[in-house]
Each structure stands twice: as structure tokens, then as C-alpha cells.
């Protein structure tokens with residue numbers, strides 16, 4: 159539908175701009191808030207223009223943290239978040255691509271059972287099984303560890319199904335040609351399947367990285383040692399100070415910093431997977 | 441270079457009926473054998489059993505002197521060209537050609553030599569660094585051929601390699617495949633459902649029907665003496681006329697028309713006459729009178745469609761003939777093919 163009607167164009171743009179404003183305004187407010195002093199908020203009026211404290215707020219958060227609310231420096235927490243998000247996203251991709259490979263290309267006993275077992279985990283996200291999972295993780299002595307933060311979140315039915323779908327679109331002849339070319343199953347997996355799923359891996363990585371980075375409930379539950387605090391859970395601790403006014407300028411600086419890595423991943427990976435999308439073909 | 445021998449080969453898919461059965465073929469070294477038949481007759485199944493992509497449930501397949509029933513495809517020393525080419529989309533043409541050699545541990549210098557040689561033979565050198573996506577159908581087809589010839593295998597297996605090309609390119613590539621096979625002298629099995637392709641390519645034809653062999657023979661032999669009504673109808677274009685007739689003491693009766701026949705006996709038969717064996721006659725008493733329905737012009741010739749005693753009949757006439765509503769036709773006694781009306785087996 160290619161039409162050129164000035165009024166419709168105007169209307170469409172107005173709606174889009176309104177949408178962007180609605181979404182972007184809170185982010186803008188957070189950014190502004192992170193550039194003022196703590197006192198700027200006590201008046202009850204939120205300033206709309208940037209203040210002069212930006213460098214100070216951010217340096218404080220990165221360097222010393224907020225000792226009043228027991229939050230360690232942001233740098234460490236962000237590193238923890240990064241490690242957790244990377245282990246979760248890479249772990250999910252590795253596990254799901256290999257299990258999809260097994261399900262699509264191998265005939266083994268209980269294959270259907272395996273398929274359904276994976277399927278059932280779709281219905282049991284962490285929040286539902288949080289108590290038994292906590293018990294298991296605690297019994298294994300994985301509280302306050304990177305393994306404890308990430309392993310319980312790694313199993314992924316969705317990603318397995320996604321890869322299964324991708325593999326099903328690859329014609330059987332490709333496998334047969336590879337067999338004639340002397341490629342065994344693992345070679346086929348490495349030389350053909352993985353390169354052909356490159357774009358899907360990239361897209362999935364973006365989604366899973368953000369999923370991992372934004373984990374809140376689980377890290378909050380199993381970390382009691384501030385060396386393993388993650389940033390998203392940490393922000394909650396900062397905003398929730400007893401007997402004092404939250405220092406919004408610092409909290410917002412933390413929020414802005416916490417947003418940065420996911421944004422970078424999206425920007426960086428988007429280029430990669432758009433390039434991939436326009437380049438490959440099955 | 442090798443012979444390929446199929447002995448009593450059969451295939452039953454799990455839970456299915458027999459897809460092919462009782463296949464005996466001895467393919468000579470360097471021979472170009474074409475498997476032809478209608479869709480679903482088991483051509484691909486048979487080829488894939490030779491390739492090792494399908495298990496052999498019955499009989500033995502030998503390549504050279506070796507029984508290969510349990511041998512992996514990669515170790516059978518064959519190369520296969522698929523209908524959809526099955527090129528690896530993420531590899532350049534060069535990598536596509538080299539992949540199989542690399543997996544075999546061929547030295548890099550040897551790979552380069554063979555790839556370059558194949559590229560020259562197939563004239564795909566300018567595309568060596570492109571991805572398959574950036575090639576036309578015909579070029580992809582060449583790359584698929586290239587992937588087969590760099591292997592220098594004992595046999596080429598083709599599964600309808602030309603059916604994704606347009607008609608004109610198909611004819612060109614057909615010629616090239618034939619030329620290439622002659623030049624390399626590699627034993628080849630070629631599957632097609634197109635009888636024209638089969639006729640033009642084959643040293644020998646195998647006509648399959650319902651998983652069984654109807655006839656094996658050189659193209660002309662099959663054309664001239666089809667072993668059954670099925671083969672008669674399948675090979676040759678336009679298709680042979682098959683008429684219900686009665687054999688009656690040395691005469692063939694088609695309704696009220698009758699022809700002399702050199703076969704004794706009597707009873708219902710199927711009479712086959714090729715459209716190109718019918719010609720017009722004047723004043724012959726036992727001429728076949730055909731009423732004309734419509735005419736297809738082919739340029740040099742025309743196909744006349746009509747009826748003989750209520751049965752459909754087609755004849756090929758030269759384009760300059762003048763046509764009325766009725767044609768008087770005759771055919772040589774040698775051009776009459778008689779088949780058993782029940783089994784379809786050849787009688788004369």
C-alpha cells in the first residue's frame with residue numbers, strides 16, 4: 159500500500175511520535191535525575207533540565223557505591239551482571255542448539271520422551287519452581303556463586319524449538335550431500351548447521367542476553383554476599399533504604415548505567431544480524 | 441571407473457509397501473544408464489540405494505567387485521547431483537567444490553588443482569569466489585556437477601538434475617552432461633521422468649513401473665520394440681496410439697476396420713501404432729478412416745487428433761498436407777505393436 163496523502167502522513171507521524179515520547183520520557187527523566195544533587199528532589203518538583211552533578215553522581219556510583227544502603231560500587235555489580243547474562247545466553251544457545259540437533263537428526267530410543275520433557279519445561283519458568291530450585295541450588299552449595307546465578311536459568315525450551323524450526327527448513331539433500339562429501343554428524347553440525355543458523359544465533363543472543371541481564375528475583379534470592387550482587391537486583395536495594403529518603407540522583411545514575419550494556423548489545427548485534435539476514439539463504 | 445551390479449535388489453520402507461523389488465541390472469564400466477518412469481515408480485529409491493542414502497532391504501549392490509550394502513556413502517566412491525543441487529549456501533563455489541576433498545584429507549595443492557580443472561571444464565572459473573545465491577540456475581547446476589567431478593569418483597549418480605531449469609537450458613545442459621560423461625568416461629546412473637531426456641542421454645534405458653523393471657535396452661531398441669503396452673505409451677513423443685482391437689485369424693479388427701496381422705491366434709489385444717508411423721493413403725481398400733477433431737501445428741509437422749471407430753487416434757503428418765474431415769491412413773505391418781490386452785506384455 160503506497161499512498162501519498164499529506165493528512166494521513168501527518169497523522170501517522172503524529173501517532174508514532176506520540177508513541178516514542180510516551181516510551182522515551184521516563185528514560186529522559188531518569189537521565190535528568192541522574193545529573194542533579196540529592197536535594198533537587200526534596201522540593202517535590204522534578205526538574206526537567208539537566209543539572210551540573212552528572213560527573214560527580216556517576217563517578218560516585220562507579221567508584222564507591224552507596225554505603226548508606228549497603229550497595230557496593232556499581233562496577234563490580236555490572237561485571238557480575240555481565241558474567242551472569244553471558245553464561246545464561248551462551249549456555250542457553252549451546253544447550254538448545256545441540257539438543258535441537260539431536261532431536262532433528264538422530265533417531266534414538268525415547269526421542270519423543272526427550273522432546274516432551276523439553277516441551278514441559280516451557281510451562282515451568284523459574285518463578286514457578288523457585289522454591290524447589292532454591293533448595294537444590296542451596297544443597298549443592300551454589301548460593302553466592304556465578305554457577306548458582308546462571309545454571310538454573312539455562313535450560314531453554316523456546317530456544318530449542320527455535321533451532322529445531324531452523325533445522326527443519328534445511329533441505330534433507332544438504333545432509334545427504336554432506337554425507338557423500340564425507341562429513342560425519344559432528345562435522346555436518348559444525349560446518350553446515352552452525353553457519354546456517356548464524357543469524358538465528360545472533361538474534362537469540364540479543365534476546366537472551368537481555369533476559370539474563372534483567373533477571374531480578376532469582377539473583378535477589380540467592381545472593382547474600384555483596385561480591386555477587388547483580389546490578390538489577392542491586393538497584394532495588396538502593397531504592398529501598400530504611401529511615402531515609404532514597405537518593406534518587408544516585409539511583410537514577412545506576413539505572414542509566416544498568417541500561418547501557420543491553421543497549422550496546424542491541425546496537426552492536428543488530429548490525430550483525432541484519433547483515434546476516436541479507437546475506438544468507440537456505 | 442567401475443561396473444555397478446544390482447542383484448535382486450528390493451526396498452521396503454518401514455511400514456510401507458515394497459517401493460522397488462526384484463531389480464537386476466549390470467551396468468558396464470563407463471556406461472550411461474538412465475532410469476526412467478512415472479512419478480513414484482521408485483527411481484529415486486533405487487538410485488539412493490546405490491548412493492548409500494537408503495538402506496538396502498533386499499539383494500546386493502556391487503560397485504566394482506565390492507559389495508557396498510553396508511558401506512557409508514562417502515566410502516562408496518560415488519558422487520551425486522541432486523535435483524535442488526544442495527549446494528552449501530554459506531560457502532563460496534570454490535569451498536563447495538573443495539569440501540568433499542578436504543574431508544578426505546586431500547593435500548591442499550591437489551585440491552586447488554582439481555578445483556581449477558573442474559572449473560575450466562565447466563566454465564565456472566569466473567564464479568569461483570561467489571556464493572551459490574549469486575548464481576543463476578544454470579550456473580548452480582554446473583557447480584553441482586563440479587562438486588561431483590572434482591571427486592573423480594567411480595560413478596556419477598544424477599537424480600533429476602535438470603528439472604529445475606527452464607526448457608531451453610535443459611536441452612543445453614543435457615548435451616553438456618552427455619559430452620562430459622563421454623569425455624570423462626565415468627559410469628553414470630541418471631534418473632528422470634522425462635522420456636525425451638532419457639532417450640537422448642542413455643546408452644541404455646531402464647523403464648521402471650511400480651517398482652519393477654518393465655524393460656532394459658538401448659533407447660532405439662526400446663522405442664522400436666517396447667516390451668509392454670506401458671513402455672509403448674511411456675517412451676516416444678507424441679505417445680503411441682493404443683487401440684482396443686481383436687485378433688481374428690490373422691486379421692486385426694478395430695470395430696469395423698481391419699488390418700492384416702502376422703500373428704496367429706485370436707482374442708482381445710491392444711494394438712499400438714506410433715503417430716509417426718501412420719501415413720495417408722489413397723484408394724487402399726482396408727485403409728483406416730479417421731475423423732479429424734483438431735490439429736496441432738508443430739512447424740515442420742502437424743499433429744492431427746481424431747477418432748478411429750470411436751477410439752482416440754493421433755497421427756503426425758507433414759505440415760503441407762491438406763486436411764478434410766476424414767483421413768484415410770495406413771501403416772506398415774512392421775509398425776504394428778501387439779500387446780496382450782490383460783497383462784500388457786508384447787505379443788509380436
Ligand SMILES: Nc1ncnc2c1ncn2[C@@H]1O[C@H](COP(=O)(O)OP(=O)(O)OP(=O)(O)O)[C@@H](O)[C@H]1O
Pocket residue numbers: 453454456459477478479480481482483484485486633
Ligand atoms: N521415506 C519413505 N518412506 C515411505 N515410503 C517412501 C519413502 N520414500 C519414498 N517412498 C515411496 O516409495 C515409492 C517410490 O518413491 P521414489 O521417491 O523412489 O519415486 P520416484 O520414482 O523417484 O518419483 P519422482 O519422479 O516423483 O521423484 C513411492 O511410492 C513413495 O511413496
Ligand SMILES: [Mg+2]
Pocket residue numbers: 483484485
Ligand atoms: Mg524422485
